[in-house]
Amino acid sequence: MPDSPQPNTRKAFHVSWDQFHRDARALAWRLSASGPFYGMVAVTRGGLVPAAIVARELNLRLIDTFCVTSYVDENVRGQVKVLKGVSPDVGRDEGSGVLVVDDLADTGATVKIVRALLPKAHIATVYAKPLGGPLVDTYITEVSQDTWIYFPWDLGLSFQAPISETGRV
Secondary structure, eight states, X not given: XXXXXXXXXXXXXXXXXXXXXXXXXXXXXXXXXXXXXSEEEEXXXXXXXXXXXXXHHHTOOOEEEEEEEEEEETTEEEEEEEEEOOOHHHHXXXXXXXXXXXXXXXXXXXXXXXXXXXXXXXXXXXXXXXXXXXXXXXXXXXXXXXXXXXXXXXOOOOOOOOHHHHSOO
């Protein structure tokens, strides 16, 4: 059974490259007061883009990936599966001094796994939903649980029908 409503019954939030870049820089600005961090973990795949922006802004050079999969497709959220963990160099001291970056905290399932592996790490996301937001340390924008975020790397440029014709944002 899907965690989120079907696409025609949920809200849509389309994020442009410009908006995502602004939001990721805002996240970096907020995080600048929370450091210093000696390293970063990007949660793949969605965390790769904000991690690159945050790493540039905070001048972080030690960057690792935590590779997971959870969505079967946009309609069905599966069980979180860890494909690659964090290297021992970055994960030392329970993640103390490590910044973990992802694009979204949705249900919090991925955050719970990261928190169990790196309990002292600072976890940050660009966006958060009500179930995931309380589990992260820092985020920029909260969206409702029934909102599907369409990230710029998932979209192409195409005609969009007016809201009055579709009833959808």
